[in-house]
Amino acid sequence: MTEGWPSSSFSADGLACVRGERVVFAQLDFQLASGEALLLLGPNGSGKSSLLRLLAGLLKPAAGRLSWNGAAVADDREVHAARIHYVGHHDAIKPVLTVLENLRFWARLHDPDSGDEAARMALERFGLWRLHEVPGKLLSAGQKRRLNLSRLLGAPAPVWLLDEPSVALDKASVKTLEAVIAEHRARGGMVILSTHADVDLPGAQALHLDRFAPAPAAAVEAWI
Amino acid sequence: MTRLSEIIRRDLRLALRQGSDSIMVVTFFVLTVVLFPFGLGPETNLLERTSAGILWVTALLASMLSLDRLFLADYEDGSLELLALTPTALELLVIGKVVAHWLTTGLPLIVAAPVLAVLLQMNGDGFATLVLTMLLGTPTLSLIGAIGAALVLGARRGGVLLSLLVLPLYVPVLIFGVGAIDAAVQDLPSKAQLLVLGGMLLAALPLAPWAAAAALRQALE
Amino acid sequence: MSSLATYFSMGGYASYVWTSYALTAVVMVGLAVSTWRGMKARESELKVLQDLTPGRRGRSKDTQG
Amino acid sequence: MHRFANPARFLRLAAAIQPWTAAATVLLIGAGLYFGLIASPADYQQGQTVRIMYVHVPSAWLGMACYSTMAIASAMALIWKHPLADLIGKSAAPIGAAFTFLCLVTGSLWGKPMWGTWWAWDARLTSMLILFFLYLGYMALANAFDDPTRGAKASAVLALAGFVNVPVIKFSVDWWNTLHQPASVTKIGMPSIDPSMLLPLLLMGVGFTTFFVTVLLVRVRSEIMASKIRAIRLMQIHSTPGAVASGEVVG
Numbered sequence: 001m002t003e004g005w006p007s008s009s010f011s012a013d014g015l016a017c018v019r020g021e022r023v024v025f026a027q028l029d030f031q032l033a034s035g036e037a038l039l040l041l042g043p044n045g046s047g048k049s050s051l052l053r054l055l056a057g058l059l060k061p062a063a064g065r066l067s068w069n070g071a072a073v074a075d076d077r078e079v080h081a082a083r084i085h086y087v088g089h090h091d092a093i094k095p096v097l098t099v100l101e102n103l104r105f106w107a108r109l110h111d112p113d114s115g116d117e118a119a120r121m122a123l124e125r126f127g128l129w130r131l132h133e134v135p136g137k138l139l140s141a142g143q144k145r146r147l148n149l150s151r152l153l154g155a156p157a158p159v160w161l162l163d164e165p166s167v168a169l170d171k172a173s174v175k176t177l178e179a180v181i182a183e184h185r186a187r188g189g190m191v192i193l194s195t196h197a198d199v200d201l202p203g204a205q206a207l208h209l210d211r212f213a214p215a216p217a218a219a220v221e222a223w224i
Numbered sequence: 225m226t227r228l229s230e231i232i233r234r235d236l237r238l239a240l241r242q243g244s245d246s247i248m249v250v251t252f253f254v255l256t257v258v259l260f261p262f263g264l265g266p267e268t269n270l271l272e273r274t275s276a277g278i279l280w281v282t283a284l285l286a287s288m289l290s291l292d293r294l295f296l297a298d299y300e301d302g303s304l305e306l307l308a309l310t311p312t313a314l315e316l317l318v319i320g321k322v323v324a325h326w327l328t329t330g331l332p333l334i335v336a337a338p339v340l341a342v343l344l345q346m347n348g349d350g351f352a353t354l355v356l357t358m359l360l361g362t363p364t365l366s367l368i369g370a371i372g373a374a375l376v377l378g379a380r381r382g383g384v385l386l387s388l389l390v391l392p393l394y395v396p397v398l399i400f401g402v403g404a405i406d407a408a409v410q411d412l413p414s415k416a417q418l419l420v421l422g423g424m425l426l427a428a429l430p431l432a433p434w435a436a437a438a439a440l441r442q443a444l445e
Numbered sequence: 446m447s448s449l450a451t452y453f454s455m456g457g458y459a460s461y462v463w464t465s466y467a468l469t470a471v472v473m474v475g476l477a478v479s480t481w482r483g484m485k486a487r488e489s490e491l492k493v494l495q496d497l498t499p500g501r502r503g504r505s506k507d508t509q510g
Numbered sequence: 511m512h513r514f515a516n517p518a519r520f521l522r523l524a525a526a527i528q529p530w531t532a533a534a535t536v537l538l539i540g541a542g543l544y545f546g547l548i549a550s551p552a553d554y555q556q557g558q559t560v561r562i563m564y565v566h567v568p569s570a571w572l573g574m575a576c577y578s579t580m581a582i583a584s585a586m587a588l589i590w591k592h593p594l595a596d597l598i599g600k601s602a603a604p605i606g607a608a609f610t611f612l613c614l615v616t617g618s619l620w621g622k623p624m625w626g627t628w629w630a631w632d633a634r635l636t637s638m639l640i641l642f643f644l645y646l647g648y649m650a651l652a653n654a655f656d657d658p659t660r661g662a663k664a665s666a667v668l669a670l671a672g673f674v675n676v677p678v679i680k681f682s683v684d685w686w687n688t689l690h691q692p693a694s695v696t697k698i699g700m701p702s703i704d705p706s707m708l709l710p711l712l713l714m715g716v717g718f719t720t721f722f723v724t725v726l727l728v729r730v731r732s733e734i735m736a737s738k739i740r741a742i743r744l745m746q747i748h749s750t751p752g753a754v755a756s757g758e759v760v761g
Contacts, residue, residue, distance in 0.1 A: 020657050021737055022744040056309055058444050082311035090302020096241040097234075105234050109310045112226040371671050375664045379654035388650055389668060392643040393675050396682035403689065424678070435671050438588070442663045456558035458623050465616040466547075469565040473721060476608050480725050484732035491735045494742045 005158040005188035007034045014064035017050045024050050025212035026063070030205070032192070034158075035185045037201045040194035042209035048194035049089070051209065052163045055192060056086040082110075084159045089167075091148040095137030099128055099147055102136055107154030114155040122153035126176060141168040149177060152184070160184065162193040174199060227312050228320045235324030245290045250332045253286040257340045268345045275344035276354070276405035283333050283358065284394055287365045290329050291390070292383045294321060294373040299443065304377075308444055314437040322363075322370050322433070330362035346409070353408035353418075357401040360421040367425075367432035368393050374439035397424060517734050520594055524727040531724040538717030546710035562620040564710050568718040569613035570634070573641060576606025576722065580648070581673035584666035594730070596662035597737075599669060600652050601729035605722055607645035613638050633687035637680050644672045658740070 009031065016026040024047035032038055040048040053059045055066065057073070057080055066073040073080045093102050100119060107114040107122075123129040126146040131139070139147065145168045152160055160181070166174050178200050181191050193199060239245060260278050264270055298304040307317050337358055338351050346354070372390040376382035404417035455462040546564035580599045587595035617635050618628050629635070652665035 020659060020744065021741045058305060058308060060445070078311045078313070081309050084309065086305070086309055088302055088305055090300075090305070092302040092306050094234075094238060094301070094303070096238060101237075105230065106306060108230050109227055109307070111311075112230070368671075371667070375651060375668055376654070378660065379651065379664075380656075381654065385647075385650055385654055388643070389647040392640050392647065392679075393671065395640055396675070396678045399682040399686045403686065420682075431674065435667055439664060439667045442660065442667070445660070445663075455561070456552060458557065458559045461619045461623055462558060462561050465562045465565055465619045468615055468619075469569070469612055472608050472612050476605060477721075477725055480728050480732070484728050484735070487732050487735040487739065491739050491742075494739060 004186075005034055007188065008069050008158065008190075009033050009067075010159060010190055011067050012055075012064065013067065015051075015054065015061050015066070016063035017047055017054055017059065018062040019047075019050055023062070023214045025209055026214045028064070028207075028209075028212045030207055032190050032205070034188040034190060037181070037185060037191040037193065037204035039201055039204045039206045040192065040209060041206055046209040046213060048209055049163050052086070052161045052192065052194060053088070055159075056084055056161050057081060058086075083157055084161055085110075085152050085157045086161045086163075087148055087152070087165050088163050091144040093136040093139070093144050093147055096135055098133050098135055099123065099139070100132040102147060103150055103154050106151050110151075110157065111155040118156075119150075119154050122150040123147075125153055125180065126150045126173070142170060142173065145169055146173055149180075152180065158189050160189065160191045160193075162191065164195055165193065166195055166197045166199050227310065228316055231307075231317055231320035232324045232327075235321055236327065239324065239328040245293065246328045246332050249286050249290050249329045250336050252289055253282055253333055253336055254340060256282045256285065257344065260344070272345045272347060272409075275341060275346040276350065276402045276409070278344060279337055279340060279346075279354065280357075280361075280398055280401045280405075283337065283362065284365060284391075284398060286333060287329060287362055288369060288387055288390060290325070291366075291369040291373050292376065292386050294325055294370060295377055295440065295443075296373070296382070299377045304440065305444055308441065314440060315433040318370060318374075318433040318436045318440070319429075322366050322436075325370075326363050326366040330358075330366055333362060334358045346405075349411065350405045350409040353405050353414050356418060357404045357421060360418065360425055361397045361401045364397050364421070364425045364428045365394060367428040368397075370436040371432055371439060374436040374443065377440070377443035397421065400424070517594055521731060521734070524731055528724060528727050531720045531727070535717055535720040535724055538713050538720060542710050542713035542717050545706075545713060550706045550710055551704075559620060559623050560707070562616055563707070564714045566613060566616040566620055567711060568715040569609045569616060570638060571715055572718050572722055573606055573610035573613050573638060575719070576602050576609060577641060577644070577669075577673065577676065579726075580606065580669045584669040584673075587662070587666045588670070593737075594734075596659070596666065597730050597733040598726070599666060600662055601726055601733055603645060603649050603652065603665075605725055605729070607642065607649065609718070609722075610638055610642045610645060614642060631687065633684045636683045636687065640679050640683070641676070644676075648672070658737070 010033075011029070011031040013029055014026075015028040017024045017028075024045075028051070030038060040051060042048055050059060054061055057077055060074075068080065068083070092106070097105070100123065103119050103123060104116065107119055120129060120132075123132055126149060128143065128146055128150060131143065136144070136147070145165070149165060165177060169177065174197070181193075181199075181201065185191060191201070191204075193201065193204075257278060260274075261271060264274065295304060298307065308314055310317065334355060337354055341351060341354055369386075369390050372386045372393075375389060376386050379385055400417045400420045404414040404421065407414040407417060453459060453463075542564065546561055550561075552558045552560060580602045583595045583599040583602065586592050587599060614635065617632075617638070621630055621632075621635075622628050648665050648668055651668055652661045655661040655664065
């Protein structure tokens with residue numbers, strides 16, 4: 001946890017995403033090195049969530065490729081899953097499990113060797129340790145989101161894919177998140193994040209997704 | 225393998241704390257079986273002759289009752305996405321969930337079945353075979369059901385649709401389950417039927433999780 | 446004339462034989478007609494939409510690689 | 511992107527084949543009707559009712575052939591992500607369901623004079639009944655989603671699961687039937703086939719097949735147009751300025 005991640009690169013080359021029968025974006029490239037962050041910008045429907053799901057491996061790109069240190073990510077889904085953490089719109093919290101049980105389950109599923117100590121530290125970091133025996137159903141939306149975010153620290157992974165992580169968070173929690181992200185980057189981790197609110201990512205690259213929207217005609221032609 | 229046991233333990237813990245499905249399924253099983261004597265009349269001969277069929281058909285319906293919850297809760301609260309992003313084969317996680325589901329709904333049915341067999345006047349020779357067929361058959365039902373449960377995620381009227389998809393596929397299990405018991409009751413060898421049931425389980429064990437995992441990945445796209 | 450009547454009576458099984466053939470005809474013709482109509486309806490809908498949509502003629506040859 | 515997705519080639523091929531299969535259907539079924547209803551003798555056992563066979567048996571063939579077509583198309587759709595394969599599967603299902611339905615009803619109409627009952631739990635009819643349910647499930651699933659591509663993918667998995675199961679179902683129903691067959695009911699024996707019967711049977715069988723091919727081609731064309739229509743609609747939604755404010759349509 002304390003030692004840094006080895007220097008790596010994560011890059012996309014000519015990515016295209018088709019949702020339903022619509023081309024959401026095409027010809028999308030980016031390159032990210034250890035310690036860097038990528039901020040996804042664009043209006044609703046421009047494909048920020050789709051891109052994050054695609055980077056996580058939930059979606060398959062209609063074209064293009066994703067590479068990790070030059071090797072195609074698609075070659076080994078499980079290896080890729082081990083190096084990412086994905087935080088989506090849902091918090092994936094079971095109402096009848098306690099805060100600690102919820103976190104430990106995900107941490108151990110991600111890395112069976114992850115210990116209780118990491119879970120405790122993660123909960124402390126997000127100010128949830130005093131609630132660790134409280135069942136998930138009693139949590140507020142902000143607490144649920146913080147519990148979901150504490151997965152990032154419960155079991156380490158070099159790439160964080162965060163889809164609007166600041167939703168439901170108060171100012172102080174957003175500050176915590178920013179600090180956690182900064183530490184992660186300092187250790188050589190990467191962060192790809194979409195946000196509507198302001199999450200401060202110093203020195204982050206910005207990716208405007210609406211620039212990769214295909215021309216209207218091409219959106220149709222691609223299928224026809 | 226630790227991940228497999230991790231997910232089984234979580235699902236068992238969830239079932240234990242929510243505590244509804246097992247009891248509901250067994251209650252449904254008992255209630256429906258008790259309805260048959262009212263529908264058919266209480267003659268011992270008739271009940272005895274139809275007992276194997278009644279028990280199996282009802283068990284099949286009961287095991288389908290909780291099937292649509294198999295993946296739905298995880299799908300709705302986002303857990304399924306994270307499960308699919310676990311650094312292990314999704315197929316293995318499907319097996320874990322099916323095992324937990326079978327332990328909480330299939331196993332109680334097997335415990336209840338002999339009691340209900342007494343109520344239906346089943347010949348005592350059939351009891352052991354009844355339990356054996358259900359031990360071999362209900363896991364197959366859960367496995368096939370998992371494919372259906374994964375397919376209807378996000379569909380309109382998923383629950384009703386699920387029965388339409390799954391029931392035709394249950395027919396072979398039903399036929400051989402009842403066939404084995406009938407043979408045992410008539411003092412005929414039932415080994416062949418049991419072997420077929422076992423064969424179906426062995427075939428479903430790799431194939432069904434594979435198909436269910438494919439369906440889950442689609443549901444998450 | 447009577448030979449024709451014997452023929453149509455199908456050895457007393459007229460209702461079964463002719464119903465089978467009639468039903469088959471109805472289902473097959475119905476399927477063909479509804480398929481054809483559905484195709485025509487979509488064809489005209491597509492035409493209307495394409496006429497409304499500007500710039501569809503520049504066929505982008507596989508922009509996605 | 512989808513190198514083969516461009517269906518122009520398919521549409522050209524379909525347009526070239528279609529008139530021929532349509533003409534062949536008319537000729538073959540016409541000839542089949544002539545030989546089946548007029549130029550062939552009655553069976554010495556089953557009398558005139560044997561003529562039901564000329565529609566019943568080809569319907570059964572097609573009912574099974576359509577399911578195989580669906581399963582093969584589904585496998586191609588899942589392995590090679592070929593969008594055309596999805597459309598073929600979806601288009602074949604209603605045709606297969608219609609033939610399976612015909613097989614069941616004509617079987618029942620044949621059974622009444624032969625068995626004295628409209629329905630007997632004959633192994634072949636029972637298998638066809640279950641096949642019919644498989645079709646219903648497939649079609650219900652394909653249409654159960656708001657996003658048609660999701661429906662196509664889900665039903666492709668179902669078609670394969672069903673296809674693996676079909677031999678198992680057939681085997682178990684056969685086994686079950688030999689166990690329970692009451693002695694009083696005689697099976698519809700396939701009459702020992704005389705060449706005079708074989709000819710109309712084959713003519714009708716091939717005619718039904720060309721009918722299937724013709725209707726399938728038209729349906730696939732229709733589905734291609736439907737997805738073009740949806741694509742244009744989606745594009746319009748996403749390129750009107752109001753859509754940005756009104757929220758995501760596709761997540």
